[in-house]
Amino acid sequence: xxxxxxxxxxxxxxxTVNGETHSFILGKGPNEVSPSHTxxxxxxxxxxxxxxxxxxxxxxxxxCTVLLNGKAVFSCxxxxxxxxxxxxxxxxxxxxxxxxxxxxxQQSFIDHTAFQCGFCTPGIIMSTKALLNxxxxxxxxxxxxxxxxxxxxxxxxxxxxxxxxxxxxxEGNQ
Amino acid sequence: xxxxxxxxxSTPRKDARDIVTGKIKFINDVTIPNMLYGKVLRSPFxxxxxxxIDTAEAMRIPGVEAVLTHKDVPEWMGGASPLHVRILxxxxxxxxxxxxxxxxxxxxxxxxALRLIRVEYEPLxxxxxxxxxxxxxxPRLYDMFPGNLMPPENRIFGPHTLQExxxxxVDKGLEEADFIIEGYCTYENIPNPMPPEPPGVIAAxxxxxxxxxxxxxxxxxxxxxxxxxxxxxxxxxxxxSPVGASYGSKFMSWQYVLPAAALAKATGRPVKxxxxxxxxxxxxTVRLGSRIYGKVGMKKDGTVTFVSGDWLxxxxxxxxxAQAMVAVGCGEAQLMLRxxxxxxxxxxxxxxxxxxxxxxxxxxxxxxxxxxPIITMGMEKAGLDPVDFFKKNYVKPGExxxxxxxxxxxxxxxxxxxxxxxxxxxxxWKEKWxxxxxxxxxxxxxxRGVGVGVHGNADVGEDVSEAFVRLDPNGTATIYxxxxxxxxxxxxxxxxxxxxxxxxxxxxxxVTPTDSRVNPFELGPVGSRGTYAIGSxxxxxxxxxxxxxxxxxxxxxNVLPEELETKDGTVYVKGRTETKIPWIKGMGYDSTCMxxxxxxxxxxxxxxxxxxxxxxxxxxxxxxxxxxxxxxxDVGQVIDPLSLTNQLNGCLGSAGIDSALFEExxxxxxxxxxxxxxxxxxxxxxxSELPEMEHVILETxxxxxxxxxxxxxxxxxxxxxxxxxxxxxxxxxxxxNDYPLTPDKVLRAxxxxxTTKRRGKR
Ligand code: FES
Ligand code: FES
Numbered sequence: 001x002x003x004x005x006x007x008x009x010x011x012x013x014x015x016t017v018n019g020e021t022h023s024f025i026l027g028k029g030p031n032e033v034s035p036s037h038t039x040x041x042x043x044x045x046x047x048x049x050x051x052x053x054x055x056x057x058x059x060x061x062x063x064c065t066v067l068l069n070g071k072a073v074f075s076c077x078x079x080x081x082x083x084x085x086x087x088x089x090x091x092x093x094x095x096x097x098x099x100x101x102x103x104x105x106q107q108s109f110i111d112h113t114a115f116q117c118g119f120c121t122p123g124i125i126m127s128t129k130a131l132l133n134x135x136x137x138x139x140x141x142x143x144x145x146x147x148x149x150x151x152x153x154x155x156x157x158x159x160x161x162x163x164x165x166x167x168x169x170x171e172g173n174q
Numbered sequence: 175x176x177x178x179x180x181x182x183x184s185t186p187r188k189d190a191r192d193i194v195t196g197k198i199k200f201i202n203d204v205t206i207p208n209m210l211y212g213k214v215l216r217s218p219f220x221x222x223x224x225x226x227i228d229t230a231e232a233m234r235i236p237g238v239e240a241v242l243t244h245k246d247v248p249e250w251m252g253g254a255s256p257l258h259v260r261i262l263x264x265x266x267x268x269x270x271x272x273x274x275x276x277x278x279x280x281x282x283x284x285x286x287a288l289r290l291i292r293v294e295y296e297p298l299x300x301x302x303x304x305x306x307x308x309x310x311x312x313p314r315l316y317d318m319f320p321g322n323l324m325p326p327e328n329r330i331f332g333p334h335t336l337q338e339x340x341x342x343x344v345d346k347g348l349e350e351a352d353f354i355i356e357g358y359c360t361y362e363n364i365p366n367p368m369p370p371e372p373p374g375v376i377a378a379x380x381x382x383x384x385x386x387x388x389x390x391x392x393x394x395x396x397x398x399x400x401x402x403x404x405x406x407x408x409x410x411x412x413x414x415s416p417v418g419a420s421y422g423s424k425f426m427s428w429q430y431v432l433p434a435a436a437l438a439k440a441t442g443r444p445v446k447x448x449x450x451x452x453x454x455x456x457x458x459t460v461r462l463g464s465r466i467y468g469k470v471g472m473k474k475d476g477t478v479t480f481v482s483g484d485w486l487x488x489x490x491x492x493x494x495x496a497q498a499m500v501a502v503g504c505g506e507a508q509l510m511l512r513x514x515x516x517x518x519x520x521x522x523x524x525x526x527x528x529x530x531x532x533x534x535x536x537x538x539x540x541x542x543x544x545x546x547p548i549i550t551m552g553m554e555k556a557g558l559d560p561v562d563f564f565k566k567n568y569v570k571p572g573e574x575x576x577x578x579x580x581x582x583x584x585x586x587x588x589x590x591x592x593x594x595x596x597x598x599x600x601x602x603w604k605e606k607w608x609x610x611x612x613x614x615x616x617x618x619x620x621x622r623g624v625g626v627g628v629h630g631n632a633d634v635g636e637d638v639s640e641a642f643v644r645l646d647p648n649g650t651a652t653i654y655x656x657x658x659x660x661x662x663x664x665x666x667x668x669x670x671x672x673x674x675x676x677x678x679x680x681x682x683x684x685v686t687p688t689d690s691r692v693n694p695f696e697l698g699p700v701g702s703r704g705t706y707a708i709g710s711x712x713x714x715x716x717x718x719x720x721x722x723x724x725x726x727x728x729x730x731x732n733v734l735p736e737e738l739e740t741k742d743g744t745v746y747v748k749g750r751t752e753t754k755i756p757w758i759k760g761m762g763y764d765s766t767c768m769x770x771x772x773x774x775x776x777x778x779x780x781x782x783x784x785x786x787x788x789x790x791x792x793x794x795x796x797x798x799x800x801x802x803x804x805x806x807x808d809v810g811q812v813i814d815p816l817s818l819t820n821q822l823n824g825c826l827g828s829a830g831i832d833s834a835l836f837e838e839x840x841x842x843x844x845x846x847x848x849x850x851x852x853x854x855x856x857x858x859x860x861x862s863e864l865p866e867m868e869h870v871i872l873e874t875x876x877x878x879x880x881x882x883x884x885x886x887x888x889x890x891x892x893x894x895x896x897x898x899x900x901x902x903x904x905x906x907x908x909x910x911n912d913y914p915l916t917p918d919k920v921l922r923a924x925x926x927x928x929t930t931k932r933r934g935k936r
Contacts, residue, residue: 030279050203051196053418055370056451060853063370091196106194110186113816116661116824118193119370119418125194147861151853153370154419154661155823157861159816 013084017047018093026081033080040064040075043090051091051122055151062150065123065130066090072130074149091122094129104167105129114163116154124150128164137168180670181881182812185680188666189416189659201374201390201415202448209376210239212437212447213284215274215291216457217266220526220846221300221313224264224293227274232287237279240440241287247275247436250405252428253492255327257404258316261432266295267315267491268528269847270457272429277437277445300526302843304465304488307525315491315524324489324522327497334580336501339481339508339516341576347480347515351471353555357548359911361540361895362463362488363838365829366455366856367533371418373427373458374448377434384409385438387431392420393698395656398690400426405435414688417660421828422532422888423459424660425700426494429529430458456851459531460839461829462496463488464540468518472552476563480515481507483548485541487522493530496522499537501578502633502701506538507545508575509630509780512567526846528839534828536701538631539892543834546627546896547911554610560900561603564628565594569780577632577777587779587884588874590630590808594784596870597806601786611907619794622801623905627893628784633701634884635776639711640694643672643719645767647758649743651676651716653685656696657708662887663817664704668712670813671881675716677741694770702781702885705813710773710879717880719769726767727760779876781886783807785825785893789901793924796917798835798902800826800865805890807869810876811883821887822869830891832859834898838914 011026013033024033024046033042040057043049043066052075055063059077066075067089094103105125108114115121124147131138131146138146143164152160192198229241244262253259262272276287299313306312307322315322326337348354375389385408391397394414402410417424434447449458468483485503489496500520507518533539553563569575570591574584598604606614606624613621642654651672659665669683676683686692699708724735727745731738731753738745744754761767786804791797805822812818825831836857840849850856875882895913903910908923921927 034282044203049196050199053200053370054202055372056853058451058852058854061370091194095195102191102194109194110190113184113187113190113663113814113820115190115193116663116817116820117369117371117417117419118189118198118661119200121193122196144861144864150861151370151858152861153368153421153827153858154820155825155827155859156820157864158823158867159820161861 013081015080015083015088016086017043017049017088018090019097022047035079035081037080038076039078039080039083042080043075049090049092053119053122055119062127063120063123065126065150067126067130070130070133072127091126094125104171108163108167112159112163112166114159115156120150120152124152124160136171140165178674179677180674180680182815184814184816185670187663188669198416200371200418201376201388204376204388204415206376206378206444209444209446210277210279210441211281211284212275212277212434212445213281213288214272214433215288217269217271217273219266219295219297220269221298222266222295223298224266224273225296226294228292229274232276232290235283235287235290237283238276238287239443240277240437241291242275242436242440248439250432252404252432252494254324254494254496255329258318259492261436268526270528271491272433275433275437277441300846302525302527302841302846304463304486304523304525307523308521315526319524322524324497324524327501330498331501331579336504336576336578336580337497338520339504339518342515344480344482344515344517347471350473350479352474353472353552354469355472355548355552355555356469357551358467359544359547360465361543361913362465363833363913364460364463364841365833365837366460366839367421367423367828368455368856368858369419369421369423372449372451372454373424373430375431375434376444376446377431377438378444379438385435386411386413387435388413388415389431390415390417390424392417392422392425392658392660393700394658394688395690395693395696396698397426401428401431404428404432412690414658417658420660421534422536422700425532425698451853452851455856456848457528459529460490461533462493462499462530462540464544466544466548468545468548470549470552472556474556476556476558476566478511478513478567481511481513482517485518485520487520489522489524489530490527491529492524495532496530499532499540502631503537503541505575505577506629506631507541509569509632510542510567510628511549512569512573527841528848534830534888535892538629542629542892543895543913547899550900559607560626561594561598564626564784565591568628568630568782583632583777585778585780587876588808590782592874593782593806593808593870593872596872597784597786597804600868600870601804603786606788611904611909613905613907614788620790620792621905622788622790623901623903624786624788625897625900625904626784626786627897629889629892630780630782631701631889632777632780634703634706634781635779636701636703636707637697637775639696639708639773641711641715641771642694643712643715643769645719645723645757647761647763647765649678649757650682651678653683653712654693655685655708655712656688656690656693657685657699658688660699662699662704662821663814664699664708667704667813667817668709671709671713672716675713676720679742682743700888702888705883705885706779706878707773709883711771713880714771715769717769718771719767722767722769723757727755730755730760779878779884781884781889783886783889783893785897787894787897787901789898789905791902791905791920793906796920798915798920800835802866803831805869807886808872808874809883809886810878811873811881812871813881813883818871819869822890823867825890825894826859828891831894831898834895834913834915836914836916
């Protein structure tokens with residue numbers, strides 16, 4: 001009697017990004033997620049969420065910052081397979097999905113022109129969001145500390161701080 | 175001062191919502207169907223001949239579509255004038271130089287293929303020091319450049335392109351001088367402007383004669399012109415994307431576009447070619463190295479009687495713009511120093527390190543960072559306050575200078591003395607300045623010092639800009655301009671100018687995408703030219719369109735066109751607002767008014783930036799902390815206050831002020847390698863280390879255009895580095911001129927650790 005070769009079911013992975021759950025097959029093929037892929041790669045290349053930027057790709061600049069269960073992480077330093085079952089929020093998920101209303105932080109960045117080239121902006125906004133999640137009324141120094149891993153070469157820092165502190169003030173937290 | 179509806183008011187950037195929501199598409203966010211990826215195999219040797227390359231194994235990997243070597247790339251040439259660099263050559267000239275190109279279905283497959291290319295090198299001796307490279311026995315990088323000396327440029331800015339400053343009679347200046355100072359200074363830490371977005375492009379061919387490139391170029395239209403020069407007369411469409419910052423470095427970069435075009439040609443498919451950060455930092459472009467042996471004569475009252483010297487410019491393996499930067503630097507020296515007698519001779523030299531590029535400060539920063547410390551030795555001898563000295567010597571209306579075109583221009587701009595006075599007052603200069611090499615204050619091991627620097631260019635009116643403004647009957651206006659957005663908000667600012675002229679709500683004015691087939695000629699937003707040069711073309715186009723509109727509407731009112739006015743898409747007779755007719759009533763639904771504007775170069779209105787710095791030096795650890803920065807300028811008229819302060823704040827980064835404090839590309843001269851091509855070892859300023867920052871912005875009208883404004887963005891970092899040297903020298907009482915002032919150098923100056931030999935051969 002010949003045994004029928006057993007076919008392994010494909011390994012799958014599910015990710016919850018901006019409230020939606022996506023399933024991927026793990027593998028090397030063009031439509032699969034490779035076990036060596038970083039979260040940043042998967043977000044950008046498989047989900048088309050290019051708002052998450054890659055600059056250094058080595059955990060040094062914060063351009064790729066997203067929220068993982070509400071905490072700021074460098075998505076270039078996480079493998080996608082490590083994020084199974086976690087809640088991920090990217091810059092695209094910050095505004096209200098139904099109304100399109102911007103998060104107050106986003107609006108404040110617009111009002112203060114808190115960017116120049118804007119490449120660092122999604123990362124900076126996400127890091128700030130993570131801070132405000134845990135500390136809704138930070139001092140300027142706490143904001144600086146929370147953003148110290150975010151590179152901004154255009155030197156938009158001063159306007160960023162104005163934008164963030166304005167939100168803190170407006171939300172009646174300080 | 176005129177009260178405008180938009181000009182001078184803070185308005186949100188047009189692209190703001192896309193930026194804060196992540197919708198904006200930078201070049202690496204774009205994919206096009208059927209696209210391949212491209213990568214470069216890079217040389218591990220600083221100088222070597224390629225004896226053999228075997229690509230067979232790499233070609234066998236599934237998904238690899240092309241592997242190109244020096245044997246099969248097209249004969250397109252890059253480098254400076256004369257064009258002298260092939261895309262790939264049988265010789266490599268720096269660690270990181272291209273050896274082979276791969277196109278494949280994914281970047282991972284590209285990487286795998288690169289590993290399988292076998293190369294046999296014959297290493298050659300290499301040279302890194304600018305003076306060693308000039309020696310007769312030095313290794314030669316290019317056969318066509320004996321002594322590694324690039325010939326002076328005589329085309330780029332016309333037949334008289336400024337390649338030295340030789341004016342008057344230095345001997346006379348020698349006689350007139352009360353003090354003669356001789357000095358040597360280098361600005362050779364080759365900082366990297368390091369925009370967050372690495373350089374990138376997508377290239378695609380239609381047939382064999384039409385190429386489209388999408389790129390993060392800072393000047394997509396000029397890029398097209400430059401590429402056509404390098405590739406022959408092909409049809410070329412250059413489409414810009416938002417620039418994830420550039421600071422000059424991504425203005426025109428054939429070195430990644432030509433390989434992408436070659437791969438796209440070889441495979442018949444679109445190819446995306448985006449550098450990784452290590453490539454960006456080690457194999458793209460850094461600042462020119464600058465070294466000066468100078469001599470300066472000065473009178474007791476601060477009159478400069480002569481400046482002479484050798485300016486040695488190190489381009490690394492090549493530089494597309496070194497001679498152009500020398501031209502601008504030579505002009506900018508004259509703006510800073512009123513002096514009748516000059517003999518400043520540059521030499522542009524190739525060496526075996528990464529290429530140099532154009533960066534904010536364009537030649538002037540490189541020159542001044544080395545020249546100013548020598549000049550300040552004269553001020554010290556004469557016991558002069560540097561603020562008074564700069565105020566006395568900065569170019570004033572009616573005074574002349576030779577600009578980059580070698581032509582004598584007379585300044586018809588404004589006097590910046592008021593900006594200097596207000597800057598000094600805001601900074602508290604009088605109270606803080608205690609004299610040369612004297613600290614402002616001493617508290618235990620902590621010593622504070624202050625320093626000041628100045629910079630300006632006449633490039634605010636450089637080169638040609640063209641624009642169209644089209645009025646549509648529905649009361650909207652479209653600007654046709656090849657202007658790329660690279661962070662200064664300039665695309666929004668030109669909308670404000672047009673909205674002001676046409677009195678349209680800002681939402682009803684837009685700009686076309688930066689597509690060279692749609693738009694007329696535009697050099698691009700460089701050299702602080704956005705406000706005056708680009709602005710003038712756009713303003714002229716809007717005025718022209720408005721004139722056409724009034725011609726058509728005049729019949730409706732039975733008046734002359736000049737008697738009409740427009741607001742919010744309607745037209746009325748001046749002073750008679752009760753009868754307003756919408757544009758469509760005069761234009762019909764089936765017509766447009768297309769206005770045309772062109773700006774011709776004008777180098778007669780220099781801009782100005784003064785930077786005051788206060789530092790605190792810990793004499794125990796050698797650490798220098800930047801405590802406070804005050805910038806002073808006069809821009810004629812602010813267009814957008816927030817975009818302006820953003821650009822002024824930019825003085826710290828992009829190889830600016832911080833290149834005097836901690837920024838450097840660390841180069842290992844044993845292996846010819848850059849040791850810190852990553853964002854951890856290349857130091858940059860973080861949010862937690864921000865100095866106090868304040869700006870004095872005056873608005874004395876310039877005779878520039880309707881809004882009397884000029885730009886200043888490009889130059890804001892340039893006065894900073896030499897100001898920091900001055901501040902630290904004053905704080906510790908020892909003259910420091912070795913950028914960047916890292917703790918080891920400070921401790922050495924304080925004789926707390928042993929000294930080592932300086933660079934420089936004389
Ligand atoms: S790209 Fe992830 S930290 Fe720099
Ligand atoms: S805005 Fe350009 S890097 Fe931050």
